[in-house]
Amino acid sequence: MCLAVPGKITALDADAATATVNMLGVEQRASTCLIPTAQVGDYVLVHAGFGIQIVSAEEAEETLKLVADLTELVEDELPVADSDPAPASDPEPAAAGAR
Amino acid sequence: MNAPASTAAEEPLAPGTASASVPSPSAAPHAAPDLAAFRDPSRARELIAAINRTVEAAGRPINLMEVCGTHTVSIGRYGFRSVMPDGLKLLSGPGCPVCVTANADIDHAIALARMDGALIATFGDMVRVPGSTSSLAAEKAAGHDVRIVYSPLDALDLAAENPERQVIFMGVGFETTTPAIAACILEAEARDLPNFSVFSAHKMTPPALKAIADDPETRIDGFILPGHVSTITGLAPYRFLTEQYRTPGVVTGFEPVDILASVEWLCRMVARGEARIENAYQRGVSADGNPVARALVEQVFEPVDAAWRGLGTLPQSGLAIRPAFARFDAQARFEVPVEPTREPAGCRCGDVLRGALAPNRCPLFGRACTPEHPVGPCMVSTEGSCAAYFRYREEA
Ligand code: SF4
Numbered sequence: 001m002c003l004a005v006p007g008k009i010t011a012l013d014a015d016a017a018t019a020t021v022n023m024l025g026v027e028q029r030a031s032t033c034l035i036p037t038a039q040v041g042d043y044v045l046v047h048a049g050f051g052i053q054i055v056s057a058e059e060a061e062e063t064l065k066l067v068a069d070l071t072e073l074v075e076d077e078l079p080v081a082d083s084d085p086a087p088a089s090d091p092e093p094a095a096a097g098a099r
Numbered sequence: 100m101n102a103p104a105s106t107a108a109e110e111p112l113a114p115g116t117a118s119a120s121v122p123s124p125s126a127a128p129h130a131a132p133d134l135a136a137f138r139d140p141s142r143a144r145e146l147i148a149a150i151n152r153t154v155e156a157a158g159r160p161i162n163l164m165e166v167c168g169t170h171t172v173s174i175g176r177y178g179f180r181s182v183m184p185d186g187l188k189l190l191s192g193p194g195c196p197v198c199v200t201a202n203a204d205i206d207h208a209i210a211l212a213r214m215d216g217a218l219i220a221t222f223g224d225m226v227r228v229p230g231s232t233s234s235l236a237a238e239k240a241a242g243h244d245v246r247i248v249y250s251p252l253d254a255l256d257l258a259a260e261n262p263e264r265q266v267i268f269m270g271v272g273f274e275t276t277t278p279a280i281a282a283c284i285l286e287a288e289a290r291d292l293p294n295f296s297v298f299s300a301h302k303m304t305p306p307a308l309k310a311i312a313d314d315p316e317t318r319i320d321g322f323i324l325p326g327h328v329s330t331i332t333g334l335a336p337y338r339f340l341t342e343q344y345r346t347p348g349v350v351t352g353f354e355p356v357d358i359l360a361s362v363e364w365l366c367r368m369v370a371r372g373e374a375r376i377e378n379a380y381q382r383g384v385s386a387d388g389n390p391v392a393r394a395l396v397e398q399v400f401e402p403v404d405a406a407w408r409g410l411g412t413l414p415q416s417g418l419a420i421r422p423a424f425a426r427f428d429a430q431a432r433f434e435v436p437v438e439p440t441r442e443p444a445g446c447r448c449g450d451v452l453r454g455a456l457a458p459n460r461c462p463l464f465g466r467a468c469t470p471e472h473p474v475g476p477c478m479v480s481t482e483g484s485c486a487a488y489f490r491y492r493e494e495a
Contacts, residue, residue, distance in 0.1 A: 002167060002168070002169055002194075002196075002273055002275035002276070002325060002326075002327040002328055003169050003327070003353075004275065004327045004330070004383075006132070006134070008131070012495075021241055025127060031252065031279075031282065032394075032396070033282050033336060033391075034278050034279075034282065034389060034391055034392040034479045035389075035391070036391060043131060043132060045327065045383055046231065046245075046332065047275055048222075048251060048252070048276055048278065049249060049250025049252045049253070049278065049279065050247065050248045050250070050278065050279040050282065052275065052278070052327065052330050052331065052389060052392065053330045053383055053384075053385075053389060055129060055132050055382050056132070056381075056382055057132045057133065057382070059381035059382045060132035060133055060134075060137075060381070060382035061133075062381050063137075063357075063360070063379060063380070063381050063382060064133075066137055066360065066379065067142060067146065067356055067360050070360055070363045070364060070367070070488070071142070071145040071148070071149045071363075092386060
């Protein structure tokens with residue numbers, strides 16, 4: 001239900017707040033009224049005919065770094081609350097590229 | 100909902116088929132996010148190993164709950180419930196919008212469908228879900244006009260094309276969906292469409308989380324928080340979980356690595372006695388969410404008490420159309436006779452939705468109740484826990 005499918009904007013009609021989005025090879029129309037800063041070439045999440053978010057490659061990288069942290073830590077470091085070398089919480093998505 | 104494009108998008112993602120992960124080139128403008136890395140089997144295996152270590156180190160049983168139907172489906176598809184260590188349980192919560200819709204609301208939609216000149220438009224799952232004695236699918240078979248749409252925008256077009264009909268969009272869904280509905284109502288106003296309205300059964304996620312956190316029967320240690328709901332809401336609405344309940348939550352996406360990372364992060368916080376709200380889905384969710392979308396919802400809808408299947412009536416958990424937009428509000432516009440509510444006999448959906456009963460422990464599961472012959476909504480909707488457990492033969 002809350003599924004949103006990523007796709008790339010291939011054309012944009014800014015006046016009508018409508019984009020053509022290529023989702024796995026299928027072109028679909030999607031409203032951009034919820035993502036007014038969207039540009040041609042952006043990757044967006046589309047839900048029920050509406051773009052809801054511009055997807056950021058940099059932030060995907062941040063999550064992968066986090067995953068690396070989560071898998072690397074060894075067992076006996078675990079229950080220590082204060083040294084906490086583990087995942088930096090929330091590596092500032094808002095500053096880097098939130099829209 | 101379950102648009103054809105969605106299914107197509109999800110099928111190729113089985114972990115075994117993922118290509119080897121290559122670090123993606125970083126940060127060119129418009130660079131494609133490296134989704135293959137989130138399906139990388141070796142990353143997934145490492146995370147499962149980490150989860151095993153963490154749960155063992157925790158030395159206590161851990162119960163996590165996912166509260167998004169799309170997560171329920173992902174977890175089922177990749178078989179994660181069966182590879183978790185003994186001390187860790189992944190429970191499914193009230194994440195399927197069709198499933199949590201109260202029978203009375205379904206009966207109301209059915210009554211609207213029976214109205215002369217009505218055309219009901221809604222998402223696919225809603226059509227099949229049984230009300231007290233009928234369903235929208237049964238009404239369609241009986242000659243009433245019920246259409247499945249992919250987007251509420253399609254319902255606007257139906258209204259423009261059929262000026263002699265009353266086009267009523269049956270709106271179900273959480274925060275991900277409501278901005279689209281709000282935008283459509285504003286569009287209907289701009290286009291001055293006199294024959295378009297919405298029956299709003301929309302609901303909000305945080306009140307359901309609160310009800311689950313208050314439930315002494317389930318004792319949830321951490322929440323796997325929804326991805327695309329959070330795309331809209333951001334992280335702030337979840338802070339009460341840590342402040343009032345000291346229960347951590349991790350927002351995550353829908354790929355195997357996303358899910359496993361959230362599980363490991365939650366187990367780790369539980370093991371250390373920490374409670375924070377974290378974001379493991381940074382590519383799809385920013386801390387502040389989508390304020391443009393929230394402003395539209397705020398303009399068109401107002402919070403009201405709403406009845407949920409399984410959870411009862413939760414204060415300020417539903418969204419009603421504001422009086423200023425009453426001409427687009429099917430509840431306000433049409434007086435229809437709604438039949439008395441009757442729950443499906445023997446169905447334990449209510450307990451399933453609060454995580455108190457695993458779907459396969461329902462006496463009807465797989466016997467009297469199957470996706471071909473569903474007894475309750477949790478077996479009807481593709482995102483329903485019963486349907487997911489049945490399809491992926493999950494054990495619990
Ligand atoms: S298995 Fe069927 S009858 Fe049992 S709770 Fe699920 S939907 Fe209801």
